[in-house]
Amino acid sequence: MNEKNRSKVIPFPNLKERFLDKGMALLKEKKYNEALGMFSEAKALNEDKAEIYLGMAICLMELGELREAKDICKKMLLEDIGHYFTVLQIYLTILIQLREYQEVQNTIEAVLEENHLPAESAEHFYKLLEFSRKMTQNQDDIVEDLEEEKEQTMYIEDLLEDVSKQMSYVESLRDRNINKHFSSLKLLLENPMTHPMVKTMILHLMIENEISKEVTVTKFGETMSVKPSELNDISDHLFTKKVLNILDDTLGIENPTLYEAVKEIWIRHLYVLYPFLPQPTEAKLWAAALQVVGYEMHGISLEIEEIAVLYEKSISHLEEACQKIYQIEEISYMQI
Helix, strand or coil, X not given: CCHHHHCCCCCCXXXXXXXXXXXXXXXXXXXXXXXXHHHHHHHHCCCCCHHHHHHHHHHHHHCCCHHHHHHHHHHHHHCCCCCHHHHHHHHHHHHHHCXXXXXXXXXXXXXXXXXXXXXXXXXXXXXXXXXXXXXXHHHHHHHHHHHHHHHHHHHHXXXXXXXXXXXXXXXXXCCCCHHHHHHHHHHHHHCCCCCHHHHHHHHHHHHHCCCCCCEEEEEXXXXXXXXXXXXXXXXXXXXXXXXXXXXXXXXXXXXXHHHHHHHHHHHHHHHHXXXXXXXXXXXXXXXXXXXXXXXXXXXXXCCHHHHHHHHCCCHHHHHHHHHHHHHHHHHHCCXX
């Protein structure tokens, strides 16, 4: 059939109403695709009834075609098609689903300025206005946080070049809300280039602020995931106390002053490693190594074989543990 003949076709009587009625029936049955087809057929017959537009908007909204549904409702509001506040309610619902809270706010404020708000709907619209304002603020905060996070990431890259800057940055957060700096601190904990002592400072800062989010710590080739709020002070750790108790029973009796000095070395050693423990976790081995290091650092002559026998440890294991203590000591006194 050519276009000329088609233009002469006379539609069945009340065909528009039939499409509309069928569409409404399908809409009630939640058959949105089929209903949308009926409403579209009615509209194709140059029918501008409000029910058709509204039916199409509802179907599109239910089918997830929110942009198209929004455009139809906006057209209805601007051209005053259908019941204004019914259309407005659907329009606002669509905007909320699209998370266009600023548009929700602007629309409601415009309605309030015109003083056309029905009394029975006033409370609902005021609550919706308050909600949209809060969400708009939240969105602004998120954008601001993302921009700040981007700046912080660039700043972190600069920090990794200078250990003193790392320390200054962490110290600057002592009296601030560290939640806004969480991403930066997390990056510092994960990056192998961050100084081990700075990482310990960060963890203590997170403990003080009761940060419960999980973070990953990388130190000396090892990786551990922890929740700072669940971490304990290293001086309260059972292993820490066990080593000191063994030392106290030997070195503490023989030379109390030297014992106190060695105790400081041990706590400093654990601080640098935190939250990791020295390996292997053999209390006698580390007590023996600390006694050897204590003697050597204070110029007291000793035979390492005697200490090995006293603590029942092999000389090779003892020398290896001593070497680890010296390495950590060098790191702990590094200028930062």
